[in-house]
Amino acid sequence: MMQKQKLFPPDPEITLYQTGFGGDDPFDRKGTGKALSDLVERIEDPLVIALDGGWGSGKTWFLKRWVGAHRKENGSRATTVYFDAFAHDFMDEPLIGLTAAIGECPSKDGGGGWDKARKAAAKLVIPAARVALAALTAGVSEAVGAVAGAAVGAIGKEIETAADAFWAQEDGRREAMKQFRDALVELTTTGGEDGKPAPLVVVVDELDRCRPDYALALLEVIKHFFSVPNVHFVLGVNLDALGHSVRARYGAGIDAERYLRKFISLSMHLPDQMNDHKASPLVLAYFKKTAKDMGIVPVAIGTFGSHLDLATRTHMPTMRDMNQLLSRLALVDSEAFIGSLFGWRDILTSMILFQHSAPQLARKTLDGTLTLQEVHTFYGISPEMLNKEDGKSYDRSAYIISGLWKYVITDGVGSEQDRDEFSGAFDDFRRFDHPRTIPGIISRKYLEKFVFQEPKP
Numbered sequence: 001m002m003q004k005q006k007l008f009p010p011d012p013e014i015t016l017y018q019t020g021f022g023g024d025d026p027f028d029r030k031g032t033g034k035a036l037s038d039l040v041e042r043i044e045d046p047l048v049i050a051l052d053g054g055w056g057s058g059k060t061w062f063l064k065r066w067v068g069a070h071r072k073e074n075g076s077r078a079t080t081v082y083f084d085a086f087a088h089d090f091m092d093e094p095l096i097g098l099t100a101a102i103g104e105c106p107s108k109d110g111g112g113g114w115d116k117a118r119k120a121a122a123k124l125v126i127p128a129a130r131v132a133l134a135a136l137t138a139g140v141s142e143a144v145g146a147v148a149g150a151a152v153g154a155i156g157k158e159i160e161t162a163a164d165a166f167w168a169q170e171d172g173r174r175e176a177m178k179q180f181r182d183a184l185v186e187l188t189t190t191g192g193e194d195g196k197p198a199p200l201v202v203v204v205d206e207l208d209r210c211r212p213d214y215a216l217a218l219l220e221v222i223k224h225f226f227s228v229p230n231v232h233f234v235l236g237v238n239l240d241a242l243g244h245s246v247r248a249r250y251g252a253g254i255d256a257e258r259y260l261r262k263f264i265s266l267s268m269h270l271p272d273q274m275n276d277h278k279a280s281p282l283v284l285a286y287f288k289k290t291a292k293d294m295g296i297v298p299v300a301i302g303t304f305g306s307h308l309d310l311a312t313r314t315h316m317p318t319m320r321d322m323n324q325l326l327s328r329l330a331l332v333d334s335e336a337f338i339g340s341l342f343g344w345r346d347i348l349t350s351m352i353l354f355q356h357s358a359p360q361l362a363r364k365t366l367d368g369t370l371t372l373q374e375v376h377t378f379y380g381i382s383p384e385m386l387n388k389e390d391g392k393s394y395d396r397s398a399y400i401i402s403g404l405w406k407y408v409i410t411d412g413v414g415s416e417q418d419r420d421e422f423s424g425a426f427d428d429f430r431r432f433d434h435p436r437t438i439p440g441i442i443s444r445k446y447l448e449k450f451v452f453q454e455p456k457p
Contacts, residue, residue: 005294006330016068019065020033020072026289027062028271028282034074037069037074047232049232052268054318066203067080070201083098085205089211089215101202116182184231188229189230199232204218204222204233206236209241243260246259287322291326296329300334303337306397307349313380325352336445341425343407344425346404347438350375350401350405351443381402385398385399403421406422
């Protein structure tokens with residue numbers, strides 16, 4: 001019976017505030033989560049921490065699990081709230097979404113402290129709240145969702161009347177801000193289950209995907225409305241992309257990094273190496289575990305892993321890249337690895353990597369213009385790694401990959417030693433004619449039958 005495989009890496013379901021890292025921690029993030037928990041519990045001053053990383057680096061995976069792990073696994077007191085900024089940037093006033101998300105948080109004790117904060121926020125954002133109410137009345141409540149509904153629900157007639165009175169006064173907004181902050185202080189100083197201080201930590205994810213005006217307005221809201229002791233924010237963000245938002249709003253000449261420092265206290269990055277004596281790339285451990293879970297055959301995992309071990313020295317793939325590579329590998333018939341000599345397996349693996357990471361090299365493999373130096377550059381292969389006499393630098397995987405590609409690129413017209421070592425990698429009788437045709441044969445047999453639809457640029 002044919003062995004079943006998965007085409008896409010499994011994505012375990014996450015239940016916010018319940019799912020932590022547990023035993024399902026392929027990214028080795030538990031230690032990083034514990035360090036973040038310790039920091040926000042220990043520091044009283046309001047913090048805005050930027051979890052900085054490129055798209056596809058695993059920020060959302062980490063943050064969604066951390067809001068659950070903070071109390072359940074790390075034994076911390078703080079209330080954690082997860083807020084998807086991109087899902088709410090259709091609203092003009094970020095304070096509505098933030099206050100409603102905190103009010104709806106199931107891990108929060110629904111005491112009077114937050115009721116006061118929500119009512120004070122309603123007075124601050126009454127014009128925007130009326131817009132949300134109008135949208136609900138117009139029959140688009142499904143698009144607006146529970147967040148706007150919760151914000152509007154906080155505004156009864158008596159609150160709306162009081163808010164109008166505030167706006168009629170010169171000091172109304174200032175007074176409402178004071179009430180809001182006072183309520184937050186009360187919430188974090190007596191908000192614990194035992195009446196003792198319990199910090200509030202709001203995770204704001206996908207900030208860099210928002211409209212520039214909304215993203216920067218949200219930073220302003222955090223700075224001016226939530227800057228009270230024991231209230232912390234963790235931003236899931238690509239700071240480079242957020243810098244583009246700053247320049248889009250204020251012009252190319254602005255110092256975006258300096259501007260963002262006004263709002264962000266400190267930044268952190270997710271480690272890209274395993275916490276072991278080798279400090280091996282985390283994506284390699286993730287590849288081996290996930291490939292096994294997907295049902296990819298061991299010989300394919302071993303071959304692909306040896307190539308990745310070299311390739312990650314020159315360009316580190318993101319987790320999203322690795323998921324795409326896993327799907328490309330799963331798309332290839334297992335017989336390509338089980339029933340083939342090692343030369344076919346290694347050249348096939350190179351071509352899969354080229355397709356994803358260096359399309360120009362993939363094209364060159366087929367039109368016969370690929371050079372050995374380009375292969376060496378892609379894998380980070382140095383002359384020392386090919387020298388068997390150099391016990392310290394010699395790398396057998398590099399030697400095999402380089403030798404196979406040299407045999408293919410030169411059409412087998414290399415040295416006698418090359419022919420002796422690598423001709424048998426493609427044919428048991430060492431009689432394969434025209435090795436230069438091997439990439440074309442592999443492409444037609446394994447890579448052209450099914451092709452993923454690539455997004456248009």
